[in-house]
Amino acid sequence: MKILLVAATSAEISILTDHFKLRDAAFQQTEKFDILITGVGMTATAFALGKHLSGIYNLVLNLGIAGSFDPTIPLGTVLNIVTDEFSELGAEDKDAFLSIETLGFGKSSYRAHNNLLHSSLSGLSKVKGITVNTVHGTQHSIDDIKNRLKPVTESMEGAAVLYCCENEGIPCLQIRSISNYVEPRNKESWKIGPAIKNLNEWAIGFLTNS
Numbered sequence: 692m693k694i695l696l697v698a699a700t701s702a703e704i705s706i707l708t709d710h711f712k713l714r715d716a717a718f719q720q721t722e723k724f725d726i727l728i729t730g731v732g733m734t735a736t737a738f739a740l741g742k743h744l745s746g747i748y749n750l751v752l753n754l755g756i757a758g759s760f761d762p763t764i765p766l767g768t769v770l771n772i773v774t775d776e777f778s779e780l781g782a783e784d785k786d787a788f789l790s791i792e793t794l795g796f797g798k799s800s801y802r803a804h805n806n807l808l809h810s811s812l813s814g815l816s817k818v819k820g821i822t823v824n825t826v827h828g829t830q831h832s833i834d835d836i837k838n839r840l841k842p843v844t845e846s847m848e849g850a851a852v853l854y855c856c857e858n859e860g861i862p863c864l865q866i867r868s869i870s871n872y873v874e875p876r877n878k879e880s881w882k883i884g885p886a887i888k889n890l891n892e893w894a895i896g897f898l899t900n901s
């Protein structure tokens with residue numbers, strides 16, 4: 692099985708690259724898996740996947756950190772994000788939001804299609820995420836999006852990865868570790884280090900046993 696591992700920043704998978712004695716490069720190939728560092732955001736992600744995604748891959752594994760809308764999920768928890776939505780894709784109509792589906796221009800929600808029964812996945816909760824260009828940082832916008840879509844996580848790339856994989860017909864997984872709560876912006880409370888450590892430990896186990 693050949694896996695394409697996709698992350699926004701090299702920092703998010705640095706423990707994994709050190710473990711497998713790999714370089715810090717935007718794209719590199721190994722026997723079992725290739726690594727693609729896309730840059731932050733859905734446009735950079737779709738562009739990078741447009742260049743590198745192909746039928747040689749049996750699985751795309753998107754790894755990263757994410758924010759959680761659910762304060763009961765401990766920071767550092769690793770989650771399996773099985774559906775992800777481009778939450779900003781649509782139009783404002785006074786106080787209402789018209790989705791891209793309502794506008795008749797396509798769809799905003801994508802699933803992580805795969806039939807994996809890997810033992811590393813059994814301990815992970817399956818959740819719904821949203822993908823944004825602007826990290827939510829005011830109570831008003833956070834309340835709005837929670838009421839409208841009831842997301843558990845927020846990232847800046849996830850739905851773009853699922854979109855590319857669905858369109859290429861390639862199975863995918865999106866695994867993220869919670870680095871922060873989605874709340875009025877307070878970067879001092881983010882726990883990026885422990886989130887990256889847990890994410891990388893999970894990914895090393897998964898790749899070693901695949």
Ligand SMILES: O=C(O)c1cccc(C(=O)CC[C@H]2O[C@@H](n3cnc4c(=O)[nH]cnc43)[C@H](O)[C@@H]2O)c1
Pocket residue numbers: 699700702703731732755756757758759823826827845846847848870871872873883
């Ligand atoms: O400051 C650092 O040390 C640092 C190290 C590694 C990565 C980062 C990032 O900021 C990565 C940005 C990445 O994180 C995702 N993310 C994390 N939390 C959220 C959130 O609350 N809302 C949206 N995205 C989030 C996102 O996918 C970015 O690509 C910093």
